[in-house]
Amino acid sequence: MITRTTTLFGATAVVVALALSGCSGAGDSGAEAAADANLPAGDEVSTTVDPALTELLPDDIVEKGRIDVAIDVPYPPMAMYDENNRVIGFDPELGRLLGQKLGIDVSLNKQAFDSIIPSLQADKNDIIMSGMNDTPERQETLTFVDYTHGGFAILVAAGNPNGVATQHDLCGKTVSVQKATVQGELLRAMDCGADPVVVTELPSDLDAQTALRAGKSDAYVADGYVAEYVAAHTEDGEAFDVVRDPENPSGFNPVYSGIGILKEETELIEVIRQALQALMDEGSYQKVLERNDLAPYAVDSAEVNQGTVQ
Secondary structure (H helix, E strand, O other): OOOOOOOOOOOOEEOOOOOOOOOOOOOOOHHHHOOHHHOOOOOOOOOOOOHHHHOOOOHHHHHHOEEEEEEOOOEOOOEEEOOOOOEEOHHHHHHHHHHHHHOOEEEEEEOOHHHHHHHHHOOOOOEEEEEEEOOOOHHHOEEEEEEEEEEEEEEEEOOOOOOOOOHHHHOOOEEEEEOOOHHHHHHHOOOOOOOOOEEEEEOOHHHHHHHHHOOOOOEEEEEHHHHHHHHHHOHHHOOEEEEOOOOOOOOEEEEEEEEEEEOOOHHHHHHHHHHHHHHHHHOHHHHHHHHOOOHHHOOOOOOEOHHHOO
8 A cells, every 4th residue: 555753642553463473453452552663763754633533533433542444464555564563654654644633543453355344344443444446346335535546557577578568468368466356356357358367366465476476377467556566676676567558657447545434434434534634634645645656646635435436
């Protein structure tokens, strides 16, 4: 979808709870989820608290003492585990930075992608940071604070045996995608005449990749930065080829992605937007992008609901 400080100014970043068991959500208390893994480590980016922004936090968040973040793991480079089973990647690192800037704990809670919006509606989580595309349909429920802009890429087996060169070449072919993603909707909407794309939706992104490796699909489609990462890191880069859009280096059908918050939570939306803008102004947002090879997908400012802009 890696920031760390030597001092967290009272805002300790909380690692994914129950990550190894595959369960969703943290414990009843943010302190319960905190452990040695939340300490500053490596060369992650850090920031300082802005007391003026802390004052803008909604009362219920202040009373709880943390922001609960729904995140689908693994979904590299947006979210993944390091050798110590600490969650790293663009979303957790940016989430921890937001907590530091706001002076509040952040609990990163593993959540299956297709249940991530319901987890907000059930008050299990406060915000979504999971590489979620900002779309008009999702805006019926969420407001997005957008943080990247890019399209999707196509992965095919090494050597590209089916000669896929363009998006239209997917017509008549079986394409694997993660369930509940925008890519599935885009593929089904393609104008292929009598030879539509056969979309195979699978529970996780890894399942969609595995389908291609096993020959059960002709291609796998995901956000461009995810597809590029998968191609580079699977079998030392020998398993897949990336089909890129020559007319749009940031990917086919570029869209905005961002932090999703229930649209009625106006106070929380605004303080998250201002905190993200502060991280942009000081350069730490850009550093997190660069650490995760996402610099080409940067946005210039923290804006909301740009998914309606074509």
